[in-house]
Amino acid sequence: MATIKEIAKKAGVSYSSVSRALNNQKGVRPEVREKVMALAKQLNYHPHSSAKALVQNRIGVLGVVIPRTSEFAFQNPYYSHMLLGLSSVANDMGYHLMLVINQQQSYASLFHSHLVDGIIVVANRIDDPYVPELVRDKVPSVVVPGYPEVWEFDIPSVSSENYKDVYRAITYLINLGHRDIAFILGGMNSNYSLVRLAAYKAAFKDNRLEYKDKYIKESDFSKTDAFRLMGELLNMPDPPSAVISINDATTPGVLHQINSRGLRIPEDISVVAIGCSDLVDLTDPPLTTIKVPVVEVGRAAARVLIELIENGECRERHIVIPSALVVRESTGVWPSR
DSSP: OOOHHHHHHHHTSOHHHHHHHHTTOSSOOHHHHHHHHHHHHHTTOOOOHHHHHHHHTOOOEEEEEEOSOHHHHHHOHHHHHHHHHHHHHHHHTTOEEEEEESOOSOSHHHHHTTSOSEEEEETOBTTOTTHHHHHHTTOOEEEESOOOTTOSSOOOEEEEOHHHHHHHHHHHHHHTTOOOEEEEEOOTTBHHHHHHHHHHHHHHHHTTOOOOGGGEEEOOSSHHHHHHHHHHHHTSSSOOSEEEEOSTTTHHHHHHHHHHTTOOTTTTOEEEEEESOGGGGSSSSOOEEEEOOHHHHHHHHHHHHHHHHHHSSOSOSEEEEOOEEEOOTTOOOOTTO
8 A cells, every 4th residue: 555655755745745735734735736646546545544533633433323223223214314414415525424323321432532523413312311411521513403492501403394394284284174183293302292292282373273182192203103193093082184193104104004994095084294205205195294304404414513523613503404395195175174
């Protein structure tokens, strides 16, 4: 393998000039930089990661922490879309990703052990005991989707329009004549659930209608639990006329329960799915969807973290990526209107 000394000899410049050129530092004439880079490519030069880290004071690795089990993460399209967004920006900016799943110890230790330059916590929980340590230790960090405004620590976050999404969807269903609208949420330690439930309640209030707590169900974000909860809803003496499913993992369970009873969508019940997977386009009928731009959320999170790593600060601390309500055939006018 070629060394910096070999490149310096062939280029006829000093060792330090080659080092500055390869590390994109100042103090190198453009023609020298161009010659050095051409020789490095020609000689198949690859910088030693430890040496590069010493020069740049960076390791070149972004830590991606997913505080869920491997089985759950790899079966949920949300995480694959998130990683797609994160990796696209990381690759463009010269960083690698380190994926850490279901770690039951300090996230900050990854930074203190010089394994990563910064950390992104994906689908963070508001009661996660390891996130406050990131703030206290001033570890470059970003969380997705973030925390309620009243949270005591301020940490950069990226999310989609969770509040507006659900508010639009509930208002749309109300305008179709629905009043008994079920919502299968996730756990209440998720900001996704908290924000979306707040939007659900606000839409009813602003339309001078009373929502009913019995139609709110808290799931563990899984297909199996969604199937069970949808069954509870349909077993009610007055079952809902519409249901919203919180993510791509719960939607199949909701649909399976409805279809297993021979119910028709939307004639017997309207369905709205929240998610990022294209599978909702392939259902029969195609689902009305709150399309969450998870890939874009991942890209933004990576950009914010790299900005924190390289500049020590970021221009925007709380980014919200626009999303849309896509109306399809799974929602219809409720006959009682």
